[in-house]
Amino acid sequence: MTKVLFVKGNPKSTEQSYSLRLGQSFVDVYAAENPGAQVTELDLYESNIPLIDAEVMTAWGKLAQQSELSHHEAAKVLRLGELVDQFLDSDVIVFAAPMWNFGYPPMVKAYMDAIAVAGKTFQYTATGPVGLAVGKKAFITEARGGVWSAGPMVSMEHSQSHLRAFLGFLGVTDVQVLLAEGLNFDPSKGEEILAEAVARAQQAAKAQPVAATV
Structure with missing residues (x-):
């Protein structure tokens, strides 16, 4: 059974969000093409995603010294572990x-900070860091108000390029990016642009090998 994790990174509802609609269109078709797939949604704005704050860092220090954690420290560390295991x-x-x-x-x-854990998703070696989350596929569905994939603004794009590099660091090198760009240039064309992006996303979902069921 293929396990699909749908990570939603927009505080808007799906109906109000171009990016979530694009991602949902991919997931829906992928699930239809792979009836045995198990899809789990992780809404980053509705779920408990602990920030790496002073309390977490203190907890990590205590764990290294085998000291007892406070209730709040233990809860945050437990949740961070759950997120890593889910990933x-x-x-x-x-x-x-x-x-x-x-x-x-x-x-x-x-979320990226939460799942970057030495010894679990990557490790340091004598020749440098090595990703441990190998054998996975990732799809990045992203909506943009402007056009950042070509032209003079390319150097200022730090969204999908950052996430792709981060995933590669963790060992996830099979990454496909699906974009909807220029949505704010002419708001009257936003739905048309999204529809074209959705068609590409759905085609990409259909192009994936059908997962074996067990």
């Missing part, structure tokens, strides 16, 4: 997020 247990990860101010919304970065 590692997934075969396909689908990210849906908009570009905000050249990058992603803050909870996407918070």
Whole structure:
């Protein structure tokens, strides 16, 4: 059974969000093409995603010294562990997020911080870091108000390029990016642009090998 993790990185509802609609269209078709797939949604704005704050860092220090954690420290560490285990247990990860101010919304970065754990998703070696989350596929569905994949603004794009590099660091190198760009140039054409992106996303979902069922 293929396990699909759908990571939603927009605080808007799906109906109000281009990025979530794009991601949902991919997931729906992928699930239809793979009836045995198990899809789990992780809404980063509705779920408990602990920030790497002073309390978490203190907890990590205590764990290294085998000291007892406070109730709040233990709860945060437990939740971070759950997020890492969920990521590692997934075969396909689908990210849906908009570009905000050249990058992603803050909870996407918070999630990236949560799953980057030495010894679990990557490890340091004598020749440098090595990703441990190998054998997975990732799809990045992203909506943008402007056009950042070509032209003079390319150097200011730090959304999908950052996430792709991050996933590669963790060992996830099979990554496909599906974009809807220029949505704010002419608002009257937003739905048309999204429809074209949705068609590409659905075609990409159909192009995936059908997963074996067990």
